[in-house]
Amino acid sequence: MTRKVAYADRRALRAERQRSERRDAIVRAAERVFGKLGYHAASISEVIDAAGISRGTFYLYFDGKDALFLELIERFIGLVTGALTVVDPASADPASHILENVQRVVDVAFEHPELTRVVLRESRGLNEDIDEKLDRLYGFLHEMVEGALINGAKSGLIRKVHPPVVATALIGAFKEVLLRNLAPVGSLDGRKELAAELFEFGIRGLLVSR
Numbered sequence: 001m002t003r004k005v006a007y008a009d010r011r012a013l014r015a016e017r018q019r020s021e022r023r024d025a026i027v028r029a030a031e032r033v034f035g036k037l038g039y040h041a042a043s044i045s046e047v048i049d050a051a052g053i054s055r056g057t058f059y060l061y062f063d064g065k066d067a068l069f070l071e072l073i074e075r076f077i078g079l080v081t082g083a084l085t086v087v088d089p090a091s092a093d094p095a096s097h098i099l100e101n102v103q104r105v106v107d108v109a110f111e112h113p114e115l116t117r118v119v120l121r122e123s124r125g126l127n128e129d130i131d132e133k134l135d136r137l138y139g140f141l142h143e144m145v146e147g148a149l150i151n152g153a154k155s156g157l158i159r160k161v162h163p164p165v166v167a168t169a170l171i172g173a174f175k176e177v178l179l180r181n182l183a184p185v186g187s188l189d190g191r192k193e194l195a196a197e198l199f200e201f202g203i204r205g206l207l208v209s210r
Contacts, residue, residue, distance in 0.1 A: 035114030089155035103195040
């Protein structure tokens, strides 16, 4: 009896792994298709062809194109969140840690170029659910940057600014620079230069000299 249970458990785990891999393959196909054609122009048929699956299999995992786009936004949020670390203003060289965070965000963009293009270049007005997700994404980014500006000013790391305005300016600058440079800047050195320029342009002027 124990052997039968163990065999059933292994089969269940294998089936779950296969479902997860199939879902991931569909999402990665959507990244490529949406990244190339744009969300509006892309079709479910093109995603299905790119994933090498049947239409029936697709609908076992997603209700439609909107559900796929929602999944892509969630993945992007997770990647950005996972790349960032808290900077301690009292550390020996907090500026270098901020630069490291910028570098990690740039690395996320270049390691997932299709996903980055899909999420950052799409605008609101697709549907209510997608609008809510995009609002959540940019709300998260604004909250994170504004919080860093406020805490940095309190600790004397950066000069006092108007957090909502400066956060909007920083996010807009990063977004446009990444979208314009995703294709040509492929090398590690190129990424480092881009991260350094973003840091110098957007952050260096905020820091208080020590």
